[in-house]
Amino acid sequence: MSNEDITLTAGDAEVSVRPGDGGRIGGLRIGGVELLRQGERYGCFPMVPWCGRIREGRFLDGATVRQMPLNSPPHAIHGTARDGAWRTARTSANEAVITHELAAPWPYPGRVTQIVTLAEDSLTLAMSVETYDDSFPAQIGWHPWFNRNLGGEDVQLDFAPAWQEERGADHLPTGNRIAPKPGPWDDCFGMPGGVDVTLTWPGQLELTVASREEWVVVYDEQAEAVCVEPQTGPPNGLNTLPRLVTPVEPLEATTIWSWRRI
Template sequence: MSTQETTEGAPGARDVRLVAPGFAELTIRPEDGCRISSLIINDLEVLRQGDRYGSFPMAPWCGRIELGQFRSFVTAPGGDDGAGRSGGARHQMPINATPHAIHGTVRDQPWRTASVDDQSASFYCDLTDPWPYRGRVTQTFELTDDALTLTMGVESRGDSFPAQAGWHPWFLRQLGPTGAPVQIAFDPAWQEERGVDHLPTGRRVEPGPGPWDDCFGMPDGVDVTLTWPTQLELTITSGARWVVVYDEQEEAVCVEPQSGPPNGLNTVPRLVTPIDPLEVSTTWRWKRF
């Protein structure tokens, strides 16, 4: 059984720490975007350390939005997209990855702790400016001896709006100073062709070799295995159909399960309504060598 502790973090913040005795320790920082700041497995830290690293939630969108702009959608018979939806107002998000907006807003907000027990913790934050709709994002963490399960929900508190949710973990390329580099194994059905603006062009192509900063389609659910030879195998699964893999940095690799592709608020909008929230989960399961 896990045990839970709270420890002082940065000034004005409290970290939440879950511990599976002898196997895994998880530290969550609610005041810092509800990011995971540390995951230690068998005495090995697996996440890159630093204020912008660890693993952070992405909502109410994932990856980049083209020029930081998206359109709301209203339901109308027939619609203009063949699915009963018509384009509504255009909204501008702050540009933080020139010329685009990237990774949502909740990673920059303080979250509130809803509950903590020996094996799990739950948190929430309300969507606020610059996001133009009232809503709430929730996140739960469940730690066992050999797995971590994360679940995120996006709820509307008024009008319907398009949304996405996912996670952006930074896994260390090497575990410890003498560890071998991580190996990435997965079998996507397609790769979203990436344009010079780092956005999908709309074409699906055969998956190509790395290095990657690319989005892949896995229609049966995300399934990616990271292997640090002689040390650890960690498999990331999710019911989500898209995953971004980023391995262009020397220090870390990212495997990001998400509910839609980059710029998906514009290209494949998933409406969140007061009676139909968005929910996505991912499980990281590990095996020690």
């Protein structure tokens, strides 16, 4: 096993997988056009074992308070796996399986597995979190940075959420569900039928981000990129909506990006 970059191809689609850079997708090129913002912080990184912000970096495990480093003061953000090394378990021309061992500062041992599968018209990202021992709360999500512009008009977003999580001054959901507001956004939305968000670069490409999960964060406050982040729970979800990883039941999630030229 190694952590060298992996290139997957299918038709005129090409994906770069970077185990040594937090297990992120470094690039997605379709017909030679790069869809993801480039740079070591960008591409599409896995958010695991939590998504978005944890209030003041603290969450409860039963009666035990766990403290995570405040890497986005006053909060902890986006998990630990994007800062750690991943290893390649196996690869083929169009699929890669990479793994990451959970370690300090995360207090529970466990393994994250990500499977990246490329087809001519779609990219499937599947992730699981398993425990070796004790049960623990966790979340899974993905944080893609789609280029706002591919050389033509700016991307347009189309989605129909059932609600928007009201965002407090601390950037965290207040617990109130409100009618979706117009952007710009750094907000979490509920889609109980599953995440379904379409990005359209007029005259060029239409790409749909889909998932069975019902939570998506949309961030489009940056000039260069737009983020559409499917995840297994809302920000601060380790406190408000914990999903337990147990020895008999891992936490699993999948997102599928499909595209067509227009």
